[in-house]
Amino acid sequence: xxxxSGKKLGTGKPxxxxxxxxxxxxKVTKNxxxxxxxxxVDVVLRKGEILGMxxxxxxxxxxxxNVISGIYTPAxxxxxxxxxxxxxxxxxxxxxxxxxRTFQIVQPxxxxxxxxxxxxxxxxxxxxxxxxxxxxxxxxxxxVGLKDKMYLTPNEVTTEDRRRLELARAxxxxxxxxxxxxxxxxLTPAEIEEALKLLHxxxxxxxxxxxxxxxxxxxxxxxxxxxxxxxxxxxxxGSPKETAENPEVIKAYLGDRYV
Amino acid sequence: MLLQVLxxxxxxxxxxxxxxxxxxxxxGVLRIINIVHxxxxxxxxxxxxxLFKLYGIDPFFSIPFSFAVLWILxxxxxxxxxxxxxxxxxxxxxxxxxxxxxxxxxxxxxAWKGDYRLVNPEYAxxxxxxxxxxxxxxxxxxxxxxxxxxxxxxxxxxxxxLGRAIKATSQNKDGARLQGVRPATIYSxxxxxxxxxxxxxxxxxxxxxxxxxxxxxxxxxxxxxxxVLGGMGHIPGALTGGLILGILQSLSTNxxxxxxxxxxxxVLLYIVLIVRPAGIFGKGLVE
Amino acid sequence: xxxxxAKLGVSLVLxxxxxxxxxxxxxYWLRLFTFIFMWIGxxxxxxxxxxxxxxxxxxxxxxxxxxxYGTGVLMVKLGMPFFPAMFISAILAxxxxxxxxxxxxxxxxxxxxxxxxxxxxxxxxAVLEFDGLTGGGNGLSLPIYTNYQFFYYAMLGTVLLIIGxxxxxxxxxxxxxxMAIREAELAAEVSGVNTLYCKLIAFGVSAxxxxxxxxxxxxxxxxxxxxxxxxxxxxMRMIIMAFLGGAGTLLGPIIGATFxxxxxxxxxxxxxxxxxxIVGFIVVFVVLVLPRGLVGLVRQKARNR
Numbered sequence: 001x002x003x004x005s006g007k008k009l010g011t012g013k014p015x016x017x018x019x020x021x022x023x024x025x026x027k028v029t030k031n032x033x034x035x036x037x038x039x040x041v042d043v044v045l046r047k048g049e050i051l052g053m054x055x056x057x058x059x060x061x062x063x064x065x066n067v068i069s070g071i072y073t074p075a076x077x078x079x080x081x082x083x084x085x086x087x088x089x090x091x092x093x094x095x096x097x098x099x100x101r102t103f104q105i106v107q108p109x110x111x112x113x114x115x116x117x118x119x120x121x122x123x124x125x126x127x128x129x130x131x132x133x134x135x136x137x138x139x140x141x142x143x144v145g146l147k148d149k150m151y152l153t154p155n156e157v158t159t160e161d162r163r164r165l166e167l168a169r170a171x172x173x174x175x176x177x178x179x180x181x182x183x184x185x186x187l188t189p190a191e192i193e194e195a196l197k198l199l200h201x202x203x204x205x206x207x208x209x210x211x212x213x214x215x216x217x218x219x220x221x222x223x224x225x226x227x228x229x230x231x232x233x234x235x236x237x238g239s240p241k242e243t244a245e246n247p248e249v250i251k252a253y254l255g256d257r258y259v
Numbered sequence: 260m261l262l263q264v265l266x267x268x269x270x271x272x273x274x275x276x277x278x279x280x281x282x283x284x285x286x287g288v289l290r291i292i293n294i295v296h297x298x299x300x301x302x303x304x305x306x307x308x309x310l311f312k313l314y315g316i317d318p319f320f321s322i323p324f325s326f327a328v329l330w331i332l333x334x335x336x337x338x339x340x341x342x343x344x345x346x347x348x349x350x351x352x353x354x355x356x357x358x359x360x361x362x363x364x365x366x367x368x369x370a371w372k373g374d375y376r377l378v379n380p381e382y383a384x385x386x387x388x389x390x391x392x393x394x395x396x397x398x399x400x401x402x403x404x405x406x407x408x409x410x411x412x413x414x415x416x417x418x419x420x421l422g423r424a425i426k427a428t429s430q431n432k433d434g435a436r437l438q439g440v441r442p443a444t445i446y447s448x449x450x451x452x453x454x455x456x457x458x459x460x461x462x463x464x465x466x467x468x469x470x471x472x473x474x475x476x477x478x479x480x481x482x483x484x485x486x487v488l489g490g491m492g493h494i495p496g497a498l499t500g501g502l503i504l505g506i507l508q509s510l511s512t513n514x515x516x517x518x519x520x521x522x523x524x525x526v527l528l529y530i531v532l533i534v535r536p537a538g539i540f541g542k543g544l545v546e
Numbered sequence: 547x548x549x550x551x552a553k554l555g556v557s558l559v560l561x562x563x564x565x566x567x568x569x570x571x572x573x574y575w576l577r578l579f580t581f582i583f584m585w586i587g588x589x590x591x592x593x594x595x596x597x598x599x600x601x602x603x604x605x606x607x608x609x610x611x612x613x614x615y616g617t618g619v620l621m622v623k624l625g626m627p628f629f630p631a632m633f634i635s636a637i638l639a640x641x642x643x644x645x646x647x648x649x650x651x652x653x654x655x656x657x658x659x660x661x662x663x664x665x666x667x668x669x670x671x672a673v674l675e676f677d678g679l680t681g682g683g684n685g686l687s688l689p690i691y692t693n694y695q696f697f698y699y700a701m702l703g704t705v706l707l708i709i710g711x712x713x714x715x716x717x718x719x720x721x722x723x724x725m726a727i728r729e730a731e732l733a734a735e736v737s738g739v740n741t742l743y744c745k746l747i748a749f750g751v752s753a754x755x756x757x758x759x760x761x762x763x764x765x766x767x768x769x770x771x772x773x774x775x776x777x778x779x780x781x782m783r784m785i786i787m788a789f790l791g792g793a794g795t796l797l798g799p800i801i802g803a804t805f806x807x808x809x810x811x812x813x814x815x816x817x818x819x820x821x822x823x824i825v826g827f828i829v830v831f832v833v834l835v836l837p838r839g840l841v842g843l844v845r846q847k848a849r850n851r
Contacts (some may be wrong), residue, residue, distance in 0.1 A: 125738030358829030
C-alpha cells in the first residue's frame with residue numbers, strides 16, 4: 001500500500017474533502033482501584049491530521065494510549081476506529097486493524113537484529129509471509145535511515161536509533177494511525193529536527209499521528225491540533241496557538257520546560 | 260463434626276496466612292517470585308527445633324532467634340546475590356532463587372538428614388473444651404501469634420516512615436525514588452523483612468507439623484495459592500487467602516481424604532484464574 | 547540460523563554414527579546412550595517452550611508422567627499396542643497443556659511457573675488417588691519388552707524430531723513471533739502478535755513431545771511409580787540442562803543434557819546429595835555469570851574475535 005522506498009508521492013491530504021473522523025474516543029474513564037487515571041475523556045482524530053497531546057506528568061496520557069491500543073479496558077466509554085467499536089479488542093487485533101504505537105521507554109526485541117525487529121511488525125501486523133515481510137521491513141528501515149545497520153542488535157546502536165527502530169517497527173504494520181509516546185524525549189535539538197522531518201514524511205503518506213510530547217517547540221510546530229490533559233481530564237483543545245494562550249493550560253503547566 | 264472441622268481450618272489458616280505474608284511482600288515490592296521462600300520456612304522451623312532439642316528453649320521463645328537469623332540471611336542474600344539480577348528478565352530471578360533453594364534444602368538434608376522431627380514440649384497435646392469443640396492450646400496460641408505478627412507487619416507498613424517507604428516502592432518504583440527513598444536499600448530491607456516474617460511462620464509451623472529439610476515445597480505452593488486469592492503485597496488479602504486455604508484443607512481432608520486436597524486446591528486455583536484472575540480483592544497477579 | 551553445508555555434513559555424519567552405535571556396544575553403554583538421548587529430548591522439549599517464549603515451566607514433568615502413565619494404562623487396561631498408546635497419551639499431554647495454559651499463560655511468566663508446579667503436584671496426586679486405574683502407590687506393570695535397541699532408536703528418533711521442531715522454531719515466522727514474545731511480550735502484542743495463541747501452541751507442542759518421551763520411558767522401564775514418573779527432580783534436570791547449554795538455541799539442550807547426564811553418571815553413585823547442591827550452584831552460576839549458557843559463551847567469544 002505505502003511505498004517507503006523514497007519514491008515521491010503526493011501530499012497525501014485530500015483537498016476540499018471533509019476530513020473524516022477515523023478514531024473516536026468517547027467518554028472514556030479508567031481507574032486503578034481508587035486512582036482515577038482518565039475521566040470522561042473525549043478525543044477525535046481525523047484522517048491525515050497530526051494531533052498532539054500534552055499535559056503534566058501523570059495526567060493520563062500514556063494511560064489513554066494504553067486504552068486505545070487495547071492494553072487496558074476502560075471502566076466506561078467507547079472507542080471506535082473507522083466507525084467500528086474496538087473498546088474490548090485485544091492489542092494484536094487493534095494493531096492488525098490499523099493502529100500502531102510506540103512506547104515511552106522503547107521496547108526492542110533485544111536478541112534479534114534490527115531487521116528481525118521490524119520484520120515482526122510486517123509479518124504479524126500486516127500479515128505477510130517471511131520473505132515479503134523481509135522486503136517490506138528493509139523498505140521501512142531505509143525510510144527511517146537504519147538500513148545500513150539492519151544486521152546489528154538494538155543494544156549495538158544509539159538511543160536515537162532505537163527510537164527510529166521503534167517507529168520503523170510500528171510503520172511496518174502499515175497503520176492508518178500511529179500513537180507516538182514521547183518519541184523525542186532525550187533527543188538533541190538536531191535530532192529533534194530530524195525526527196520532525198521524518199514524522200512529516202510519515203504524515204504525508206496519509207498516516208494520522210497522535211503524539212504525546214513534552215518538548216513544546218516540537219509538538220507545537222508539527223501538530224495540526226492539540227489537546228491537553230490534566231489529572232485524567234481533557235482541559236483544553238484547539239490549535240497550537242490557541243492552546244498555548246489558554247490560561248487553564250498555562251496554569252496546569254507552570255514550570256514546565258519550554259525547549 | 261462440621262464446626263470442629265471449620266475451627267481447625269481457621270486455626271491452621273492463620274498460620275498459613277503468616278507463611279504467605281513474606282512471600283507476598285517480597286513479590287509486591289521486588290516483583291520477584293522467591294522460590295527460596297519454602298526454605299526460609301524450613302530454616303525457621305529448624306531453628307526452633309534445634310533450640311528446643313539442644314537447649315530446651317520453649318518454642319515460643321525461639322521466635323526472636325528465627326526472626327533475627329532469617330533477617331540477616333535475607334538481607335545478605337538480597338544485597339549480594341539477588342540484587343544482581345533485579346533488573347534482568349523475570350526468568351532469571353526465578354532460576355536464581357530456584358538454584359538457591361536447591362542449595363539450601365540439600366545442605367540441610369546433608370546436615371540434618373531427612374528424618375521427620377517433632378517439636379513437642381510438655382504442653383504439646385493439651386487442649387481445652389469450648390462448648391462441644393476441642394481447642395488445642397498450641398494451635399490456638401500459634402494462631403493468635405500468627406495474627407499478631409501479621410497485624411504487627413501491617414501496622415509497621417502503615418505507620419512508620421520505613422514502612423511507608425516500602426509501600427511507596429511497591430506501588431511505583433520511580434515515585435518512591437522521587438520521595439528521596441533509595442530503591443536498593445528498600446529492596447534489601449524488604450527482602451530481609453519478608454524472610455524474617457517467614458522465619459517466624461516457620462517457627463510457628465514447627466509446633467504443629469513435622470519438620471524436615473524438604474518441607475518447603477508444599478508451603479511454597481500454598482503461599483502461591485494464597486497470594487493468587489488475596490493479592491500481592493496486601494496483608495488482609497493474605498489473611499483471607501490463608502483462612503480460605505485452611506478451611507478448604509480441613510474440609511477436604513475430613514470429607515474427601517488427604518489425597519484429594521492437592522487436586523482440589525489446584526482445581527480451585529484454576530477456576531479463580533479463569534473467573535477472577537485479579538484475586539478476591541482485585542490486587543492480584545493480572546492487571 | 548540457516549545451516550551451512552559444513553554443519554549439515556557434520557550433523558549427518560553424527561546421525562549416521564548414532565544410528566550404528568547399538569550394533570557395536572554392550573548393554574551398559576547402550577543404556578547410557580539411551581538415557582542421554584532421553585535427557586536431550588526432555589531438555590529439548592522444555593527448551594521449545596522456555597527457550598523461545600521465556601516462560602519457565604516448573605511442572606513440565608507432568609507431561610512426561612502423563613505420557614508415561616497414559617501409555618501404561620492404555621496398554622495394560624485396554625490391551626492397546628505400544629505406538630497408538632504412546633501417541634494418544636502424548637496428544638492428551640499436549641491438550642492438557644493447552645487447557646491449563648489458557649488461564650495460566652495470561653499471568654506473568656513467573657506465576658505461570660509456580661502454577662505449573664501446582665499442576666504437576668495435582669496430577670501426581672490424581673494418579674495416586676485413582677489407583678484402581680493406575681496402580682497408585684504400588685506402581686504399574688507394563689508388558690515386558692526387552693529389545694533395548696528398540697528403545698535406543700525410539701529415543702534417538704524422538705530427539706531428531708525435537709531437533710527438527712527446534713530448527714523450525716528458529717527459522718519460521720512462528721518461531722520469530724515466539725522470540726518476540728520472549729524479548730518484549732507487550733511490544734510483540736501491539737505489533738500484531740497474538741501472544742496467547744502463540745504461547746499455547748508452543749506449550750502444546752512442548753508438552754506433546756515430553757509425553758512421547760514419557761511413553762517410551764514407561765515401556766522401557768516396564769515398571770512405573772508415581773514418585774518416579776512425576777518427580778520434581780526430572781523437571782529440575784530439564785531446566786538446568788536447557789539453561790546450562792543455552793536456552794533458546796538449537797545446540798543448547800544437546801550440550802547441556804550430554805554434559806550434565808555424563809556428570810550425573812559419574813557423581814550420582816558417590817555423592818547423592820552433594821550432587822544436588824552442585825547442581826544448585828551450577829544454576830546460580832549460570833544465572834549470574836553465563837545467562838546465555840555454554841552456547842552463548844562460545845558465540846560471544848566468536849563475536850569478540
